[in-house]
Amino acid sequence: MPCSIKTKDKLPMREVNGDGAMPNRAPSRREVFSRWHTCRPSAPPREDWIRISHSAMACTFDAIVSPECEPGIGAAQEYLRSVDRLESILSVFRAESEVSMLNRSAAEHPVWVGPELFALLQCCERLHRETDGAFDVTSGALTRCWGFENRSPALPSPEALKAARGSSGFRHVTLHPDGAVSFRSAGLRINFGSIGKGYALDQGAATMRARGVTTALLSAANSSAFALGSGPGGAGWRVGLRHPVFKNQRFATLLLRSCALGTSGQEEQGFEIDGQRYGHILDPRSGFPARGVLSATVLAGSAAQSDALATAFFVGGMPLAERYCAAHPGIVAVMLLEDDLSRPIVVGSSNHVEVNLGNI
Amino acid sequence: MRKFGRRHFLKAVGGVSALAAFGATVAFEGPRRRGPVRVALIGAGAQGEVLCNSLDPFVAQLAAVCDIRPSTKATAEQQQGVKWYQDWRQMLNDGSIEAVMIATPLCTHAEIAAGCLDAGKHVFCETGIAQDAAGCERLIAAAQRSGRILHIGYQHYYEPLYWAAFNNIMRQNLLGDVFAIEACCPTSHSERVPVNPDDAGFDPRPWGYASLDQLMNWRLYRRYSAGPMGEWGGRVISLINWFLGGPPTAVQATGGIYTYKDDRDVNDHVFVTLEYPYSRTTTLSLIPSNGFVQPYMQIMGKKGTLILSEGESLLFMEDQDNSTQLSTAPVGGTQSIMDASASRRAEGANHSTLAQGAVAGQAGNTAAFQNEIVAFCGSIRAGAPLRGSLSDARNVTLGCLAIDKAIERQTRVMTQLHAKMDRHALFDQDERQTAYARS
Numbered sequence: 143m144p145c146s147i148k149t150k151d152k153l154p155m156r157e158v159n160g161d162g163a164m165p166n167r168a169p170s171r172r173e174v175f176s177r178w179h180t181c182r183p184s185a186p187p188r189e190d191w192i193r194i195s196h197s198a199m200a201c202t203f204d205a206i207v208s209p210e211c212e213p214g215i216g217a218a219q220e221y222l223r224s225v226d227r228l229e230s231i232l233s234v235f236r237a238e239s240e241v242s243m244l245n246r247s248a249a250e251h252p253v254w255v256g257p258e259l260f261a262l263l264q265c266c267e268r269l270h271r272e273t274d275g276a277f278d279v280t281s282g283a284l285t286r287c288w289g290f291e292n293r294s295p296a297l298p299s300p301e302a303l304k305a306a307r308g309s310s311g312f313r314h315v316t317l318h319p320d321g322a323v324s325f326r327s328a329g330l331r332i333n334f335g336s337i338g339k340g341y342a343l344d345q346g347a348a349t350m351r352a353r354g355v356t357t358a359l360l361s362a363a364n365s366s367a368f369a370l371g372s373g374p375g376g377a378g379w380r381v382g383l384r385h386p387v388f389k390n391q392r393f394a395t396l397l398l399r400s401c402a403l404g405t406s407g408q409e410e411q412g413f414e415i416d417g418q419r420y421g422h423i424l425d426p427r428s429g430f431p432a433r434g435v436l437s438a439t440v441l442a443g444s445a446a447q448s449d450a451l452a453t454a455f456f457v458g459g460m461p462l463a464e465r466y467c468a469a470h471p472g473i474v475a476v477m478l479l480e481d482d483l484s485r486p487i488v489v490g491s492s493n494h495v496e497v498n499l500g501n502i
Numbered sequence: 503m504r505k506f507g508r509r510h511f512l513k514a515v516g517g518v519s520a521l522a523a524f525g526a527t528v529a530f531e532g533p534r535r536r537g538p539v540r541v542a543l544i545g546a547g548a549q550g551e552v553l554c555n556s557l558d559p560f561v562a563q564l565a566a567v568c569d570i571r572p573s574t575k576a577t578a579e580q581q582q583g584v585k586w587y588q589d590w591r592q593m594l595n596d597g598s599i600e601a602v603m604i605a606t607p608l609c610t611h612a613e614i615a616a617g618c619l620d621a622g623k624h625v626f627c628e629t630g631i632a633q634d635a636a637g638c639e640r641l642i643a644a645a646q647r648s649g650r651i652l653h654i655g656y657q658h659y660y661e662p663l664y665w666a667a668f669n670n671i672m673r674q675n676l677l678g679d680v681f682a683i684e685a686c687c688p689t690s691h692s693e694r695v696p697v698n699p700d701d702a703g704f705d706p707r708p709w710g711y712a713s714l715d716q717l718m719n720w721r722l723y724r725r726y727s728a729g730p731m732g733e734w735g736g737r738v739i740s741l742i743n744w745f746l747g748g749p750p751t752a753v754q755a756t757g758g759i760y761t762y763k764d765d766r767d768v769n770d771h772v773f774v775t776l777e778y779p780y781s782r783t784t785t786l787s788l789i790p791s792n793g794f795v796q797p798y799m800q801i802m803g804k805k806g807t808l809i810l811s812e813g814e815s816l817l818f819m820e821d822q823d824n825s826t827q828l829s830t831a832p833v834g835g836t837q838s839i840m841d842a843s844a845s846r847r848a849e850g851a852n853h854s855t856l857a858q859g860a861v862a863g864q865a866g867n868t869a870a871f872q873n874e875i876v877a878f879c880g881s882i883r884a885g886a887p888l889r890g891s892l893s894d895a896r897n898v899t900l901g902c903l904a905i906d907k908a909i910e911r912q913t914r915v916m917t918q919l920h921a922k923m924d925r926h927a928l929f930d931q932d933e934r935q936t937a938y939a940r941s
Contacts, residue, residue: 188835192670192830193828193831196824206839210669216674219817219819223819226824339845363846373833379839380838380839384842403842437844
């Protein structure tokens, strides 16, 4: 998704009309400051914006808008409605969803899917290719085999794992030019868990923009966000990265302008056997939970891309992150590795992101 | 104290200083032009304390405290540069004081506010404007005569969530045609407060109060207050008038002293039906209940319902299965708006933040008071407009008087207010204020 840097939000100035009629809104603190003081404060003053929250896709979707932005709540409602609609298409937990129908029938015969699902599958195929297979939405059989799909994880038997690996992989999927999809493996299961939320945020950001909202923060599950515009005071949206081990600390603070964020980690979902922790993010190539990375955050122009890449970098580690960011300017990754819990690593750079490391 | 929209206020103020809320960088830079407004507080009771704690040193500086109770002297003078006066009239001679904040019993509002306006002070007067229609008119006339700002403190205009409900939901017609609003403002205790032992030797009779107990519990006596309807219901009616674009045309009400037979002479039970133009009906209940019932307002439109409550505000839309939750989110400053982590399921707190996280939950009421005082000072310094006009405040008082009449006569009472109503002039500012802003 193309994105551009917005110039600093113009402050609404005093709105006394020529005829002396009063405006119907009081000034914000920022406006009062701008009139009283010859130099602006270095940080924008605190203000209260409105958070609109809604449960969907087994998590909470949020939008934060300014109360001064008149279409804000209406636009957020429309965005949340679109999330509900996308859930009915993309969820593997709904038997009647388009993706569930695809998973049931595409191994038997080509299934014609709607343009949204087809476009998302094309996007997934591209990201799969670009990440050398580290990102793969076709590993639903593996997720099911490890019990993460129904939230009762357990160590699978070698036979079950072998079977699941055999029926996973984008190589088994054919996207036909006429909009049909077919699987070459009977057990293949597509699961959009690692990209669906981001895709919904991208659609939401487009909806908000179309309704005239210039700045808002959309987020899902605390792990995906789309920073629309430059945030309060034009300074950017300040987002912290929570340390996956020392959970009351953040290991970096980001300032985002017109860009999306995706974070992958295993601290919220996983299980332990004999002191060995098994996280829910599986390496589609080995069939086992990914190791080596504690937290992978990616900043990109679209939330679908940042979500997918966060998972891919979590799986592929630093080599993949460095290779990908070098080949794709504008993508930024903030990685925290198991080797060094106190030293996050920033890969890549972008005009849309400022990264400050440390517990700020 | 229990007020609509203020339940946790004192607790909240204890947790976050105005300086912290503003951002230290801002405060240390200091003012460049005319500096903070020097204000005097008149009435250092619970509400006065709330106002004082909401003063931001960057925009307002407390210069004096006036209170008839000698016990307030020591507390006031503990603060550097703050003078104490027993009689507010003595404070008027201090030319450096530009504005006053009045948080005294309602019966004194008209006299004190008019006196301060005539002495050239700007006035921030806690709700309501006066005890009766004549008092309202007298005060409005004083404001017009003086050329100074008179602002009546209805904080909901400055509560970010209510403002968003008005600006982004009601005004955008998201709920469709609204025909009904239900409001509930329950009490869970008698509202009676004990006398401060430090005041034990103080005789308030020369100041017009029959006893110290009556001074402390003035809201429970008609002589000093407008009863629970004027004191607490008025805030809700003001909010409903704001959302529906004008005052009610007629009221019906029942009420009486049924629960707390403790010498009070104002009703402890009130149930009101208010009729508004365009076939809209609202109900308001002020009936003793329990501590689990939060004050709430339910706005029901043809396309959706909005529930505004201190606990949780929810939006239900006809075309959506799940509700949407509305809350305030502090932004700006140096605080993170979210702390990203691995995906969390719906039951997890999605929007928790680290370190300053506790502040997030406190935003609501604290912000309303602070915002209102900033706007008041902004109006003094820069002619910035204020939300809620004097005629709005007067309409609330007249509406409450009509409710009293309806209870007394057991009949439906026409308010005679609709003739003044203009649906499209929701912020019809008082002429005086407009003239001041022009100057």
